[in-house]
Amino acid sequence: MEAAVKVTNIVKKFGDFEALSNVSLEIKKGEFFSLLGPSGCGKTTLLRIIAGLEFQDSGDLLISGINATDIPAYKRPVNTVFQSYALFPHLTVANNIAFGLRMKMVSRSEIEARVDRVMDMVQITKLRDREPAQLSGGQQQRVALARAIVNEPEVLLLDEPLGALDLKLRRELQFELMSLQKRLGISFICVTHDQEEALTMSDRIAVMNVGKIEQIGNAEEMYEHPRTKFVSQFLGSANLLQAQIINKGANTARIRTKVGELVMTLGPNAAALKERQHFTVAIRPEKVTLSENDKCVGPNCLPVTVEQLIYIGSETHYILKSGTETLNAEAMNIKSGSQGFDLGHTAHMHIPENGLIVLED
Amino acid sequence: MSAETIKKRRDLILSSLTSGPGIVWVCLFLLVPLISVMAISFLTRGEYGDIEWTFTFDNYKRFFGYGIFGFDPLYPIIIVRSFILAAGTAALCVLAALPLAFFISFLPPRYKGIALTLVIIPFWTNLLIRTYAWQILLAPGSILSNLVHFIGIVPEDVPALPSAGAVYAGMVCDFLPYMVLPLYTSIEKIDWKIAEAAMDLGGNGRRVFRHAVLPQIMPGLVAGIILVFIPALGQYVIPDLLGGAKTVMLGNAIGQQFGASRDWPFGSAIAFFAMGIVMMGLWLYARVARKHGEEALL
Numbered sequence: 108m109e110a111a112v113k114v115t116n117i118v119k120k121f122g123d124f125e126a127l128s129n130v131s132l133e134i135k136k137g138e139f140f141s142l143l144g145p146s147g148c149g150k151t152t153l154l155r156i157i158a159g160l161e162f163q164d165s166g167d168l169l170i171s172g173i174n175a176t177d178i179p180a181y182k183r184p185v186n187t188v189f190q191s192y193a194l195f196p197h198l199t200v201a202n203n204i205a206f207g208l209r210m211k212m213v214s215r216s217e218i219e220a221r222v223d224r225v226m227d228m229v230q231i232t233k234l235r236d237r238e239p240a241q242l243s244g245g246q247q248q249r250v251a252l253a254r255a256i257v258n259e260p261e262v263l264l265l266d267e268p269l270g271a272l273d274l275k276l277r278r279e280l281q282f283e284l285m286s287l288q289k290r291l292g293i294s295f296i297c298v299t300h301d302q303e304e305a306l307t308m309s310d311r312i313a314v315m316n317v318g319k320i321e322q323i324g325n326a327e328e329m330y331e332h333p334r335t336k337f338v339s340q341f342l343g344s345a346n347l348l349q350a351q352i353i354n355k356g357a358n359t360a361r362i363r364t365k366v367g368e369l370v371m372t373l374g375p376n377a378a379a380l381k382e383r384q385h386f387t388v389a390i391r392p393e394k395v396t397l398s399e400n401d402k403c404v405g406p407n408c409l410p411v412t413v414e415q416l417i418y419i420g421s422e423t424h425y426i427l428k429s430g431t432e433t434l435n436a437e438a439m440n441i442k443s444g445s446q447g448f449d450l451g452h453t454a455h456m457h458i459p460e461n462g463l464i465v466l467e468d
Numbered sequence: 469m470s471a472e473t474i475k476k477r478r479d480l481i482l483s484s485l486t487s488g489p490g491i492v493w494v495c496l497f498l499l500v501p502l503i504s505v506m507a508i509s510f511l512t513r514g515e516y517g518d519i520e521w522t523f524t525f526d527n528y529k530r531f532f533g534y535g536i537f538g539f540d541p542l543y544p545i546i547i548v549r550s551f552i553l554a555a556g557t558a559a560l561c562v563l564a565a566l567p568l569a570f571f572i573s574f575l576p577p578r579y580k581g582i583a584l585t586l587v588i589i590p591f592w593t594n595l596l597i598r599t600y601a602w603q604i605l606l607a608p609g610s611i612l613s614n615l616v617h618f619i620g621i622v623p624e625d626v627p628a629l630p631s632a633g634a635v636y637a638g639m640v641c642d643f644l645p646y647m648v649l650p651l652y653t654s655i656e657k658i659d660w661k662i663a664e665a666a667m668d669l670g671g672n673g674r675r676v677f678r679h680a681v682l683p684q685i686m687p688g689l690v691a692g693i694i695l696v697f698i699p700a701l702g703q704y705v706i707p708d709l710l711g712g713a714k715t716v717m718l719g720n721a722i723g724q725q726f727g728a729s730r731d732w733p734f735g736s737a738i739a740f741f742a743m744g745i746v747m748m749g750l751w752l753y754a755r756v757a758r759k760h761g762e763e764a765l766l
Contacts, residue, residue: 158668159667181667181670181672182670185668193661195683206671254665
C-alpha cells in the first residue's frame with residue numbers, strides 16, 4: 108500500500124537558518140501520526156510544507172503517491188486545523204464549515220447535507236448560526252475541525268490542535284480526536300510539543316530536534332527504547348550515566364558506571380557495542396526501586412541516601428545520592444502515609460537489568 | 469446632603485469644567501452657523517442681494533428644478549454631476565490606494581515610515597499650488613499632454629486641459645492620502661492565517677482575496693471612501709481650475725450664490741441639501757456597521 112504522505116530528503120532554509128535538514132518520513136494511510144518536538148524544531152514547517160503553505164528548497168513530497176511539490180495549496184487533498192483556528196470572523200459557524208465545499212462548487216443541497224452531518228459528528232449542531240467571536244475555545248476548536256474534515260481530505264493536518272485549551276478539555280478532546288480519526292479512516296498528522304498528548308493519541312510518533320528527525324516509532328518503542336539522549340529526555344525523563352563495557356556476554360553485559368558496576372540485558376540498541384567501549388546509559392526514574400538495606404536482592408543493588416523527596420499525590424519523587432552521582436527515582440504511593448524512605452534515610456536502590464537503555468550519542 | 473450626592477455633584481462640576489469649553493466652542497462655531505444656514509435657506513433674497521424675512525420653500529423648489537420659468541434641470545444635473553465626480557474620485561482612489569497600501573505594508577519596517585511620509589508630503593503643499601501645477605503639467609504641448617494624446621486616452625482634437633480627465637487627475641491626486649492611510653491601517657491588522665485557511669480550503673488567489681482578505685480590510689476601505697467622498701462632493705477649486713466653465717459642481721454653485729449672485733438664501737438651500745445627503749449616508753453606514761457588530765469608525 109502506498110503511503111499517504113512520503114517526504115524524502117526535504118531541506119528548508121529561512122535565510123541562514125536551516126529549519127529542516129534532510130528530513131525523510133513516510134506516513135501510512137489511516138494512521139494517527141504525531142510530529143513531536145520543542146518549539147523551533149521544524150515540526151510546524153514540515154506540516155506547512157505538506158499543506159502547501161510553505162515550499163521546500165529541495166527534496167520530494169508525495170501525497171497519495173502523487174508528486175505534490177508543484178501543486179498549489181488549494182488543490183492538494185489535505186486540509187489543516189490551524190493552531191489559532193483561523194476561523195472566518197465574518198461568517199457563521201455553518202458558513203465557516205461550508206467554505207471549502209463552496210470553493211469546490213459543490214451543489215447547495217449536498218453542502219447542506221454534508222455540513223449537517225459533520226456538525227452532528229463533532230456535536231456543534233446547536234452553534235450553527237453563531238459567529239466565531241461568540242464561541243469558547245473548545246467550541247472554536249470543534250468548528251475548525253469540522254471545517255477541515257467536511258472536505259473529506261486524504262490527510263488531515265493538525266497544528267497544535269489542543270494547545271490553547273485547558274488541561275481537562277484537552278484530555279477530553281484527545282479521545283474525541285482519536286475516535287474521530289478511527290471513524291473517518293484518514294491519516295492525521297498532528298504537530299505537538301506535548302509528549303503526553305503524542306503518546307496518548309498517536310499510532311506512531313516522530314521526535315524532531317533542530318530540523319532533524321531523531322527517532323520514529325510507536326509510543327512504547329519510543330519510551331522503552333529511546334535511541335538518543337534527546338529522545339530519552341524529551342519523552343518522559345531519564346537519568347543519564349556515563350558507562351563502559353567491562354565484558355559482553357550473549358544476552359547480558361557487565362558495565363562500569365560512576366554509581367558502581369551494573370549488569371544489563373542487551374537491548375536492541377546494544378548489539379553494536381564492543382568491549383571497553385564508552386557510551387551513555389539511560390535509566391527511567393520509575394524503574395528504579397527503593398528497598399530497605401537488607402531486602403534488596405539481585406546484582407544491581409546499590410546503597411543510596413535520600414537527598415530530597417517530593418510528594419505529588421499519586422507518586423513520590425526521590426532524589427538519591429550514590430557516591431558523587433545523583434539519580435531520580437519515582438514510586439507509586441501504594442501505602443498511605445509515609446512510604447518509609449524519608450529525608451536523609453539510607454536505603455538500597457535496585458535497577459532492573461532490562462531497565463538500562465543504551466543511547467547512541 | 470449624603471456623601472453620594474456630594475460625589476455626584478463634584479463629578480458634574482469636574483466634567484463640566486473639562487468638557488465645557490469644548491461644548492461651548494462646538495455650539496458657537498458649528499451649531500449656530502448650521503442653524504443660521506438652515507434658517508436662511510427658508511428666507512427670501514431681497515432686491516439688492518439682502519435677506520428678507522419672508523418664509524418660503526422657493527429656494528428648494530428652484531434647486532430641484534422648479535424655478536419661476538418652469539422646469540429646468542440645471543441644478544439636478546449639477547447634483548448628479550457632483551455625485552458622479554465624488555463617486556468616481558472615490559473609486560479611482562480605491563483602485564490606486566489598494567495596491568499602494570499593500571505595497572507599503574509589505575515593505576521592511578524601516579522603509580514603511582519613509583513610504584508613508586511620501587504619501588503625506590502633498591498635504592504640506594497648498595491645494596491651489598498643487599492644482600496650478602496640474603495646469604502646467606497638462607498645458608498644451610507639455611510632455612504629459614502629448615503623452616495622453618499619444619496613448620489615445622484623450623483624442624487628438626480635444627485639449628487635455630480643461631477636461632473631465634484633468635479634474636479626475638487633480639481630485640485623485642488631492643484625496644489619495646485619505647484613502648491610503650485608513651486602508652494601510654486595516655492591512656497592517658490583517659490576520660494572514662485566515663487567508664491561509666481560505667487557501668487551504670480550496671480558494672485560489674482571487675477568492676482568497678475576496679473571501680478572506682477583503683472582509684478584513686472592509687472597515688478601512690469604508691472609512692477611506694467616506695473620507696474621500698464627502699470632501700470630494702463639495703470640492704470646487706479643482707473642478708474650477710482644471711474643468712473649465714462647463715463643469716459646475718455643487719461647491720461651485722454654492723460659491724456662486726454666496727459670491728457673484730449675492731443670493732444667500734438659495735446658496736444656503738444648496739449647502740443644506742448637500743449636507744443632508746451626506747448625513748443620511750453616514751447614518752445609513754453607521755446603522756449597517758452596528759448591525760454587523762463592526763467597530764464604529766465615526
